[in-house]
Amino acid sequence: MIVDTHAHVFPPEVRDRRDDYLRLAAAFRELYSSPNARIATADELLASMDAAGVDRAVACGFAWGDAGLCRQHNDYLLEAAARSGGRVIAFCTVQPSDEGARDELKRCAAAGARGLGELRPQYQGYGLIDSGEADLLAWAADAYDLALLFHASEPVGHPYPGKAGLPLEQLYRFIADFPGATVIAAHWGGGLPFFALMPEVREALARTYFDTAATGLLYRLEVYARAVELVGAERILFGSDFPLVSQERALQELREAPIDDEARRLIAGENARRLLRLPDG
Numbered sequence: 001m002i003v004d005t006h007a008h009v010f011p012p013e014v015r016d017r018r019d020d021y022l023r024l025a026a027a028f029r030e031l032y033s034s035p036n037a038r039i040a041t042a043d044e045l046l047a048s049m050d051a052a053g054v055d056r057a058v059a060c061g062f063a064w065g066d067a068g069l070c071r072q073h074n075d076y077l078l079e080a081a082a083r084s085g086g087r088v089i090a091f092c093t094v095q096p097s098d099e100g101a102r103d104e105l106k107r108c109a110a111a112g113a114r115g116l117g118e119l120r121p122q123y124q125g126y127g128l129i130d131s132g133e134a135d136l137l138a139w140a141a142d143a144y145d146l147a148l149l150f151h152a153s154e155p156v157g158h159p160y161p162g163k164a165g166l167p168l169e170q171l172y173r174f175i176a177d178f179p180g181a182t183v184i185a186a187h188w189g190g191g192l193p194f195f196a197l198m199p200e201v202r203e204a205l206a207r208t209y210f211d212t213a214a215t216g217l218l219y220r221l222e223v224y225a226r227a228v229e230l231v232g233a234e235r236i237l238f239g240s241d242f243p244l245v246s247q248e249r250a251l252q253e254l255r256e257a258p259i260d261d262e263a264r265r266l267i268a269g270e271n272a273r274r275l276l277r278l279p280d281g
């Protein structure tokens with residue numbers, strides 16, 4: 001089974017009125033100003049899954065600063081998931097600083113969301129260290145069994161739109177402060193797996209997973225083998241970052257990665273199946 005744990009989907013309304021949303025939301029502007037930054041709907045995700053042979057995919061929301069926009073996006077994700085026959089799995093987003101956030105989390109969980117993401121705290125104006133917003137996210141993860149997919153980026157290397165958003169030390173503090181929360185640290189956790197060589201960090205990472213989203217834009221494929229050595233194949237989740245990276249290309253990279261077939265099977269879908277408790281096949 002192949003599960004893509006990191007895909008981005010927007011309501012058709014956002015695609016069609018892109019310029020209005022660019023004016024409205026700074027975070028959206030940073031990521032989608034370039035006409036090359038594609039925006040895909042749930043139907044396009046499903047078509048890509050059919051073409052690439054992906055069985056199930058996590059469709060993420062966007063870290064809108066405005067709670068109303070989060071809600072509108074969540075409506076679309078939840079509806080797309082509901083009519084997909086289990087192929088699309090909704091990860092919603094909320095504005096945790098908004099007073100209605102708790103109710104929105106409850107609503108999303110009741111309607112079938114399995115996680116929250118892609119979370120970008122700085123885009124929404126909060127931090128993860130000693131903050132009420134961090135408390136709320138950890139509470140929701142526990143109360144509704146939601147995985148928390150955080151964007152993570154490398155503190156070094158080339159710049160790209162969206163690279164800012166969550167300093168690695170903030171992400172790590174959240175993980176260490178809330179050991180009960182299941183965290184998916186996107187994009188190989190911005191390098192966090194290296195620090196799993198420190199015993200206390202390894203212990204703190206007990207419920208942290210790392211996804212492979214955008215691998216080909218960031219790393220040599222050797223990253224697969226190194227990360228397997230550092231954190232174990234059972235903690236790595238295949239993710240594409242669709243539509244930024246095509247699922248086809250991401251899967252090709254996974255096939256070419258210098259790891260053994262058992263590790264490839266776990267990463268391709270088995271880990272996600274267990275984590276998100278998806279039915280077989």
Ligand SMILES: [Zn+2]
Pocket residue numbers: 118151152186187
């Ligand atoms: Zn990301």
